Amino acid sequence: MTDPLVIWTYDWVPPPPRGHVRDIRLRWACEEAGLSYQIRAVRFEDRTAPDHLARQPFAQVPALQDGDITLFESGACLLHLAEKSETLMPRAPKSRAETLEWVIAGLNSMEMVTVPWWFIGLSKPAGNPLEGWLGSRLSRLEAVLDRRDHLAADRFTVADLLMADILRVPKLRTALGPYPALQAYTDRILTRPAFLKARQDQLDHFAAADAARAKA
Ligand SMILES: N[C@@H](CCC(=O)N[C@@H](CS)C(=O)NCC(=O)O)C(=O)O
Known part of the structure; x- marks a missing residue:
């Protein structure tokens, strides 16, 4: 065993x-x-x-x-x-590659912005200098998720798990109003049992x- x-x-x-x-x-x-x-x-x-x-x-x-x-x-x-x-990552090469790229995108294109944005926002709730950087990332992700329900492989993967966790950083989830596809995506993934x-x-x-x- x-x-x-x-x-x-x-x-x-x-x-x-x-x-x-x-x-x-x-x-x-x-x-x-x-x-x-x-x-x-x-x-x-x-x-x-x-x-x-x-x-x-x-x-x-x-x-x-x-x-x-x-x-x-x-x-x-x-x-x-x-x-x-x-369940977490399909084995078909194309789907696997998509899953890997979106895991890295979650960490290196989204979380590298969301965490500093949240951290700076603790001391500067108004006029956070990272607002524009965050907004540009959220807009691009909104465009992706406006066209599909999942990031990779046309189904839930570990990339969605990671991205939804990144998007629920305190304060960010309530700031997703201007991004309806992102909001719906995050809400959907976060209802998983x-x-x-x-x-x-x-x-x-x-x-x-x-x-x-x-x-x-
Ligand atoms: N890049 C690391 C970040 C880990 C991280 O920030 N962990 C937090 C808890 S969520 C922590 O240990 N914070 C205490 C500290 O940084 O001293 C990862 O994704 O594992």
């Missing part, structure tokens, strides 16, 4: 990011693909300890353990999971940590 996959996250985070910590991407992918997995947690205060740096050199989460393979970067972890299940379970499981995980810390 093969060992179940292990998804590493923190034992605790402050309330604002709960439901958004990127281990959710891996939980969600495993739920979609029916892959069994365990959650293990590094103490938030111990994130720069050598054990954790060995699995995530930036002291972040998530990390994924699959037997003797340990991976960091949520995108790399998702692609590793996608190799295990056609696998996402709802992954999100609830993450919220429960951090709530349990609160209870454990209150007892200690």
Whole structure:
């Protein structure tokens, strides 16, 4: 019997990011693909300890353990999971190539804008200097999703999972009004039972940590 996959996250985070910590991407992918997995947690205060740096050199989460393979970067972890299940990535070369390109586009063309936009917006809610850059990316993605329901392969893939998670960065989802196709796409992908379970499981995980810390 093969060992179940292990998804590493923190034992605790402050309330604002709960439901958004990127281990959710891996939980969600495993739920979609029916892959069994365990959650293990590094103490938030111990994130720069050598054990954790060995699995995530930036002291972040998530990390994924699959037997003797340990991976960091949520995108790399998702692609590793996608190799295990056609639910996440079709095997036909053209569909597989489309899935790969949209995973990279999610990370390198969208998330490289959405995260700085969100972060700068925390201190500059009006007049965010990245508004124009974000708007140009959202407009182009709107044009793509106006013509089809999914990014790649004419069906749900790990690229949609990742893009929908990127588009739900706090504040962005409510700013999707001028982009009806993007809004409909995000709403649709985020009603998938696998996402709802992954999100609830993450919220429960951090709530349990609160209870454990209150007892200690
Ligand atoms: N590029 C990384 C980003 C990971 C990341 O930002 N993780 C956050 C949680 S969602 C984290 O660990 N933040 C704590 C920190 O940066 O110290 C990935 O996609 O895995």
